[in-house]
Amino acid sequence: AHLDRIAAVDPTIHAFLSVDEQGALEQAAAVDARIAAGETVGPLAGVPLALKDVLAQRGVPTTAGSRILEGWRPPYNATVTQRLLDAGIVILGKTNMDEFAMGSSTENSAYGPTYNPWDLTRVPGGSGGGSAAALAAFEAPLAIGTDTGGSIRQPAGFTGTVGIKPTYGGTSRFGQIALASSLDQPGPCGRTVLDTALLHEVIAGYDPMDQTSLDAPVPPVVRAARSGDVTGLRIGVVRELGGEGYAPEVEANFHATVEMLADLGAEVVEVSCPNFEYALAAYYLILPSEASSNLARFDAMRYGLRVGDDGTRSTEQVMALTREAGFGAEVKRRIIIGTYALSAGYRDAYYGSAQKVRTLVQQDFAAAFAQADVLVSPTTPTPAFRMGERVDDPMAMYLNDLCTIPTNLAGNAAASFPSGLTTDGLPLGFHVMAPHLADDRLYRVGAALE
Numbered sequence: 286a287h288l289d290r291i292a293a294v295d296p297t298i299h300a301f302l303s304v305d306e307q308g309a310l311e312q313a314a315a316v317d318a319r320i321a322a323g324e325t326v327g328p329l330a331g332v333p334l335a336l337k338d339v340l341a342q343r344g345v346p347t348t349a350g351s352r353i354l355e356g357w358r359p360p361y362n363a364t365v366t367q368r369l370l371d372a373g374i375v376i377l378g379k380t381n382m383d384e385f386a387m388g389s390s391t392e393n394s395a396y397g398p399t400y401n402p403w404d405l406t407r408v409p410g411g412s413g414g415g416s417a418a419a420l421a422a423f424e425a426p427l428a429i430g431t432d433t434g435g436s437i438r439q440p441a442g443f444t445g446t447v448g449i450k451p452t453y454g455g456t457s458r459f460g461q462i463a464l465a466s467s468l469d470q471p472g473p474c475g476r477t478v479l480d481t482a483l484l485h486e487v488i489a490g491y492d493p494m495d496q497t498s499l500d501a502p503v504p505p506v507v508r509a510a511r512s513g514d515v516t517g518l519r520i521g522v523v524r525e526l527g528g529e530g531y532a533p534e535v536e537a538n539f540h541a542t543v544e545m546l547a548d549l550g551a552e553v554v555e556v557s558c559p560n561f562e563y564a565l566a567a568y569y570l571i572l573p574s575e576a577s578s579n580l581a582r583f584d585a586m587r588y589g590l591r592v593g594d595d596g597t598r599s600t601e602q603v604m605a606l607t608r609e610a611g612f613g614a615e616v617k618r619r620i621i622i623g624t625y626a627l628s629a630g631y632r633d634a635y636y637g638s639a640q641k642v643r644t645l646v647q648q649d650f651a652a653a654f655a656q657a658d659v660l661v662s663p664t665t666p667t668p669a670f671r672m673g674e675r676v677d678d679p680m681a682m683y684l685n686d687l688c689t690i691p692t693n694l695a696g697n698a699a700a701s702f703p704s705g706l707t708t709d710g711l712p713l714g715f716h717v718m719a720p721h722l723a724d725d726r727l728y729r730v731g732a733a734l735e
């Protein structure tokens with residue numbers, strides 16, 4: 286049924302870069318066989334899922350939205366992919382994304398944009414716009430995203446779906462094509478809070494293949510999603526994430542939701558995180574620095590595209606021609622910024638200062654979490670913007686991530702939950718942040734609001 290739905294609507298939405306019809310049907314048949322053999326299967330066995338194209342799946346095209354990886358089929362599964370398959374989850378296909386997860390609209394995909402199912406003239410957010418749109422268009426009930434600066438939460442907000450960025454180290458990055466290794470984190474996406482929690486439980490937990498994986502028990506997310514009890518929970522409204530620059534409807538919706546939580550028994554306090562103001566600037570130095578290093582591996586020798594290798598050119602020339610042809614404008618912009626920020630003489634001024642800001646942001650979180658169990662804000666300052674509106678203005682695009690980025694700098698957990706619609710019928714997101722390894726608190730709040 287989901288394959289039929291994809292065939293019917295995806296020519297309009299373009300959530301998928303590739304659909305693995307045969308593989309999906311085989312995986313589904315294998316689950317049937319396990320059940321017929323009397324095996325006990327997990328709660329999500331047989332449920333279809335859309336996988337962001339930044340995660341390796343053996344034998345299936347994996348591009349990260351880039352021309353430079355066109356035609357590459359990984360010889361191995363990412364840990365997340367493997368855990369999905371082991372749980373009997375059926376992978377329908379790979380979803381569209383901004384190239385190497387750089388962007389907030391999915392317009393930076395080398396394979397054309399994804400359209401927001403709520404309004405086809407608007408973006409679905411990014412970088413995981415494909416996964417979010419697949420959920421909103423009922424092409425899949427579950428999806429996987431990755432969140433480096435908001436790429437799970439911002440698209441969830443723009444499409445009225447649930448998106449969770451787990452605690453850094455809570456899910457494995459092994460087999461995720463790296464953007465910024467100290468910020469990247471794969472996470473579960475769904476249309477309901479409980480679905481998302483069930484998926485969270487499947488993919489989370491220690492992985493020896495990822496050196497930053499946490500060897501700690503998975504937070505009790507499913508129990509929390511079933512409870513939804515927020516009695517006595519201290520909810521901290523972050524003063525700095527609101528006010529000027531936020532759409533009036535976004536603000537009104539946010540405050541109404543906070544009221545609702547208070548009515549349900551939560552205790553609302555105001556907290557201040559003064560260094561969040563500098564988080565965006567720090568992020569846009571740290572991320573390009575790490576990305577410029579991570580993307581050095583695309584050297585025309587090991588993966589995908591190779592341009593100009595006709596026997597007349599040097600290795601360096603082939604590398605340069607391949608990277609020139611294979612990377613899009615935003616990727617080149619960030620490689621240039623990153624190599625500049627790391628270069629001799631500038632490193633301390635740029636990268637070093639950004640790392641100090643990162644520590645200050647972490648200290649803000651620590652102080653705020655001493656006063657509140659979770660922190661809240663709108664997911665984004667505005668609802669989904671129009672296609673084309675910000676593609677030529679990187680700063681306007683970056684400003685989308687104001688609320689989501691502090692979490693990635695500190696490594697804690699956060700979520701976007703559906704928060705109703707604007708008068709124009711556009712979805713809004715409610716953003717919840719929790720301390721390290723307290724991911725279950727996100728689900729408690731989400732379930733209370735549902």
Ligand code: GLN
Pocket residue numbers: 386387388389411412431432433434435436437464572686
């Ligand atoms: N908008 C952010 C960026 O462009 C999102 C990155 C992400 O989470 N992958 O860097």
